[in-house]
Amino acid sequence: MTIQEAAQRSGLSAHTLRYYERIGLIRSVGRNSSGHRDYAEEDLQWLEFLTKLRTTGMPIADMCRYAELRRMGQHTADERREMLELHRERVSARIAQLSQDLKVLDYKIDNYRRGQLA
Amino acid sequence: MTIQEAAQRSGLSAHTLRYYERIGLIRSVGRNSSGHRDYAEEDLQWLEFLTKLRTTGMPIADMCRYAELRRMGQHTADERREMLELHRERVSARIAQLSQDLKVLDYKIDNYRRGQLA
DNA sequence: ATTTGACTTGGAGTGCGCTCTAAGGTCCAA
DNA sequence: TTGGACCTTAGAGCGCACTCCAAGTCAAAT
Numbered sequence: 001m002t003i004q005e006a007a008q009r010s011g012l013s014a015h016t017l018r019y020y021e022r023i024g025l026i027r028s029v030g031r032n033s034s035g036h037r038d039y040a041e042e043d044l045q046w047l048e049f050l051t052k053l054r055t056t057g058m059p060i061a062d063m064c065r066y067a068e069l070r071r072m073g074q075h076t077a078d079e080r081r082e083m084l085e086l087h088r089e090r091v092s093a094r095i096a097q098l099s100q101d102l103k104v105l106d107y108k109i110d111n112y113r114r115g116q117l118a
Numbered sequence: 119m120t121i122q123e124a125a126q127r128s129g130l131s132a133h134t135l136r137y138y139e140r141i142g143l144i145r146s147v148g149r150n151s152s153g154h155r156d157y158a159e160e161d162l163q164w165l166e167f168l169t170k171l172r173t174t175g176m177p178i179a180d181m182c183r184y185a186e187l188r189r190m191g192q193h194t195a196d197e198r199r200e201m202l203e204l205h206r207e208r209v210s211a212r213i214a215q216l217s218q219d220l221k222v223l224d225y226k227i228d229n230y231r232r233g234q235l236a
Numbered sequence: 237a238t239t240t241g242a243c244t245t246g247g248a249g250t251g252c253g254c255t256c257t258a259a260g261g262t263c264c265a266a
Numbered sequence: 267t268t269g270g271a272c273c274t275t276a277g278a279g280c281g282c283a284c285t286c287c288a289a290g291t292c293a294a295a296t
Contacts, residue, residue, distance in 0.1 A: 016253090019254065049222075052219050059252080084230065088227060091220050095213055098174060101170050106206065121243075137284065137285080154292085
């Protein structure tokens with residue numbers, strides 16, 4: 001799979017795919033005979049998970065750490081699980097906060113609809 | 119109220135308060151006889167609302183637009199309401215997306231707990 | 237009187253996450 | 267076999283939202 005196809009399927013730009021590889025988020029994407037990247041299905045699955053970590057607000061540095069642990073093998077599974085558990089709590093807290101803020105927005109909007117100054 | 123007190127109460131830094139004033143997010147904070155900022159209760163309320171817009175992901179530029187409309191008076195109320203409604207939908211969508219992603223995290227964590235490689 | 241410390245301003249610097257450029261190599265269709 | 271659209275790399279640049287700095291002012295404490 002070419003970088004353009006991988007970009008298409010992952011929703012990331014080709015630039016970003018190269019960047020992610022450079023900083024160690026994706027290890028060793030295969031190269032074809034002319035040195036061009038050749039993405040495997042497995043790479044796409046990993047990218048999909050990385051994208052979920054990103055969109056849920058995990059910093060790139062943490063993702064790099066997670067990727068590094070993953071490369072180190074199964075004996076790092078506990079640390080990886082702990083990272084995910086910690087992140088899960090942050091995401092959960094973020095959802096709770098956004099839900100609270102949404103109420104404030106609704107209240108504000110309602111005031112505008114009633115013609116009151118807000 | 120001094121800038122430090124306002125910082126304390128708003129949760130923003132004094133630097134950020136000056137920055138927000140400079141870019142037009144906060145208009146005309148009062149000055150005391152020696153030229154120091156003197157925040158009013160009203161300023162704090164506005165800051166609190168601004169902070170909600172920020173933490174829910176509204177870009178500074180949009181907040182500036184909202185602040186500008188607010189300064190222009192009541193005839194801009196409709197446009198302000200529309201901005202909030204649009205923002206509300208984005209926040210709502212973000213909550214939905216995060217909730218989905220949370221499920222994926224939970225699934226991943228569960229796999230780790232079962233001792234499977236993920 | 238002088239030191240300390242918080243304030244003022246305009247402007248420069250920072251960290252993050254990309255995003256793009258330059259210079260060159262490769263592929264493919266006409 | 268030539269043109270154009272890809273690809274490669276290292277490295278520079280960008281947009282956002284702050285964050286800090288320098289130089290100066292001012293009030294209170296010593």
